[in-house]
Amino acid sequence: MTFYIDANKTGAAREISSLLKNCILHHRKNWKELVFLCIGTDRLTGDCLGPYVGQQLLCNASEKVHVYGTLSHPVHALNLTSASHDICFSHPEALVIAIDASLGQKKHLGYVTIGDGALYPGAAVQKELPPVGDIHVTGIVNTAGLLEQLTLQTTRLSTVIHLADKITQGILAMIPSAMHELYFIQKL
Numbered sequence: 235m236t237f238y239i240d241a242n243k244t245g246a247a248r249e250i251s252s253l254l255k256n257c258i259l260h261h262r263k264n265w266k267e268l269v270f271l272c273i274g275t276d277r278l279t280g281d282c283l284g285p286y287v288g289q290q291l292l293c294n295a296s297e298k299v300h301v302y303g304t305l306s307h308p309v310h311a312l313n314l315t316s317a318s319h320d321i322c323f324s325h326p327e328a329l330v331i332a333i334d335a336s337l338g339q340k341k342h343l344g345y346v347t348i349g350d351g352a353l354y355p356g357a358a359v360q361k362e363l364p365p366v367g368d369i370h371v372t373g374i375v376n377t378a379g380l381l382e383q384l385t386l387q388t389t390r391l392s393t394v395i396h397l398a399d400k401i402t403q404g405i406l407a408m409i410p411s412a413m414h415e416l417y418f419i420q421k422l
Contacts, residue, residue, distance in 0.1 A: 236349035238342060241373070241400040246346070250371075250404025253348045257369045258329060258412050261350065265329035268412070269321055270405070271366055272303030273334040273355045275310045280389030283335035283373045283398050284309070290402040298413055300325060303333075311361055318366055332367025333401065335394065337378035337385060344393060346401055347372045373397030 237253050239246055258268070272288030274281040288304040295301050302317050303309035309317045321330060332353035338345070352365035353372070375397060376389045 236347050239346045239348070241344050241346050241397050247400050247403035247407065250346055250348065250400060251407040254331075254369070254371065254404060255408045255412050257348060257350055258331075258408070261329060261368060263329055263368055264327070265368075266327040267298040267300065267325055267329075268409070269300045269302065269325050269328040269330045271309060271317065271321065271330055271332045272301065273309050273314065273332060273353070273366070274303070275308050276305050278386045278389075279391050279394060280337075280375045280386030281310075281335050283375060283394050283401075284333050286394065286398040287333050287401050287405075290398070291405060294406060294409065299409060300328070311356055311363055314355060314363055314366065318364065329369070330367045331369045331371060333371045334373075335375045335386075335397075336372040337376050337382060338374040340377045342374045343377060344397065345374045346397060346404075347374065371401060373401060 239249050270291055272284035274284035276282050276285055285303055285305045285308045288301050291301045292304055302321060334353055334355050348371050350369055353367045353370035354365050356363040375394050376385050
């Protein structure tokens with residue numbers, strides 16, 4: 235199931251935090267650390283949501299929380315497969331949360347989606363990339379339709395930043411309680 239959150243709504247970051255925490259804590263995978271795989275590139279305005287979130291999360295990385303994909307070291311179509319292999323090798327017991335920009339229906343512009351299951355990066359621009367993540371988070375930065383590559387190039391930066399900030403706020407609010415509950419569960 236995928237949840238849609240209007241990022242312009244009061245309390246959106248709190249709702250993102252709550253839904254993401256529920257997805258994490260009810261995931262079937264037995265995990266011991268979190269990896270945020272933030273996908274995109276800083277070369278396209280509409281595709282920089284993932285790296286921007288990753289950049290903001292980087293200063294909150296810890297022994298049990300890891301970030302792949304930032305503005306200075308993005309994870310994109312050319313290095314996604316190797317980044318996925320690095321994550322599997324370095325963090326075999328991690329729950330991977332994939333974050334990316336997406337295109338959607340006009341009525342969902344400015345929404346954040348959260349759901350269980352893999353993310354299919356590049357689908358909006360007809361790229362054949364491997365699915366990644368155990369849980370996915372997307373920010374709908376523009377409408378899908380014709381000329382998706384041009385759409386990503388002409389996406390408003392303010393929309394991307396607003397969505398990325400709400401996603402980051404939600405994640406940062408969720409991390410302490412999710413990690414506390416993980417610690418409690420591991421002690422049982």
